[in-house]
Amino acid sequence: MEETQSRPGKPTVPPSDAVPNLVHILQYLGLEGDGLAVFVVATIGMVLAAILLREESQLRLQSIAEVRRQQTEALIVGIKEDMELLCNRVVIRDLIEKSSNGTLTAAEWGFGQADVDAVFSVYRELTAVRFVDINKKEVFTYNDGTVSADDMGGWMEEEVRWGFHSSIPSSFGNTTYWQLSHPVYSPTDNTPTGRMQVIFDSIVLQRTVDEPPASQIQGRSILVALVNSTHFTLVVRPSSRPSIYGKYWAVDDYPCVGEAVKHGGIGYTTGTAIGGNDKVRCAYEMVKVSDQNYPWILMNRASVSKLDARVVRLRNALLGAIGLLLILVLVVSAWLAVRLARPVYALRECAIKLANGDLASRAPLKRAVFPDEISDLALAFNAMASEVVK
Incomplete structure (x- = not known):
């Protein structure tokens, strides 16, 4: 086989572009991945911030639900204790027994x-009181006049239970009432x-449960x-929505109530607002009103759109910040790349010219960002070129 030999003569090195390519400069300096790294880090931060905001909203709703549940139970316990004290009055017990x-x-x-009149006149929240004997005969009554005698008698006969209990609330005019028995x-x-x-006039209970929130993300409570x-x-x-009062609603139609009935205790879920179509996030807690089979449920709920509005605002702010940061990174990277790479490329051009026969070619001595390294390299190259000329 014939061996191929190179043609004798002076080798020619192809010249490069006079202006360094920005992409090559970034790759040379290892800056091509900075934008992607910033984007990944910012995206992870945005996701974590959104999760934290949702967790904070959940904790806020749950804490308010817990506080109002405790206040409701304390109110009911206080009324129950007052009723126990009144029912234990010897004179009342003696007279009820004689009536029986x-x-x-x-x-x-x-x-x-x-x-009875003297005792109950000091209980401003009590609208009407009735003592009946074991034969269901009315013995003593007290009525502040808000509820008519017919309404009072008819309502009190709806449920006859021994022991403390809470019945389904009723409404006369614009006031809500509910019945207790002991x-x-x-x-x-x-x-x-x-x-x-x-x-019992539920105005005190309503103020406890339906207290206006300090902000929209704190939610509104219902009982x-x-x-x-x-x-x-x-x-x-x-x-906030008085039209939903006084109606009966199906448990299966409202996941917030359904979850509370299914699991009991305390919980947090998402569902549809009662009497509406808007989505809500709801923290619920069971209220211990008595040992009855059907308890009360306190629910503190807030609109999903209002809760997620904070996440949207955060996302928009972070996207804007990411864009500005990427632009800043690219600008700074390009500036550093040009400042660092231009002297190196100039030195390369001199080496190419020297290799192509331009023995007068010398590297320019300019102070760069890191003058010691580049200047030393230029001085060494010029010294080498001078030796070649000799």
Whole structure:
């Protein structure tokens, strides 16, 4: 085989572009991935910030629900304790027992009624009170006049239960009421001889539950009562949407209530607002009103759109910041690349010219960003070129 030999003569080195390519400069300096790194880091930060905002919203809704649930339970416990004290008054227990036995005289009844009027006149939140004996005969009553006698009697006969309980709320005019009941026992043998029924003006409860939030992301609270296993109603009239009060709603139609019924205790879920189509995030807690089968549920909910508005604002702000940061990185990288690479490319051009026979070619001595390294390299090249000429 014939061996190929190179043609004798002076080799020619192809010249390069006079102006360095920016992409090559960035690659040379290792800056081509900075923009991608900034974008990845910023995206991760944006996702984490959105998660933290949603977690913060959930904790806020849950904490408010817990506080209002505790306030509601404390209010009910206080009323229950007052009722227990009143039902344990010896004079009341004695007179109710006599009414059950048919031995109550007119004089005793008058004394008892005066005592009832005096006691309950100081309870401003109590609208009406009725004592009935074991035969369901009305013995003593107290009524501040807000509810008519017919309404009071008809409502109190809706449910006859022994023990403390809360019935489904009712409304007369613009005021919401709900009923409490407590047994009265014989002073001799401690057997049930009657009960005390109370109509309670829920204005105090409504102020506790329906307190306007300091901000939209704190949510609005509502208090619902289960009518049975499939339907519920509202205990107090919500000021934000009063039209949903006084109606019965299906549990299966509202996941917020359905989740609370299914799991009990406390929880957090997303569903549809009662009586509307907007999506809400809801923190719920079961309210211990008594040992009844169908408890109350306190729900603190806020619109998904309002909660996510903060995430959208954060995303837009971060996207703007990412764009500005990328531009800044590119500008700074390009500036540094040109300042660092131009002397090196100038030195390369001199080397090419020297290799092509231009023995007068010398590297320019300019102070760059790092003058020591580049200047030393230029001096060394010029010294080498001078030696070649000699």
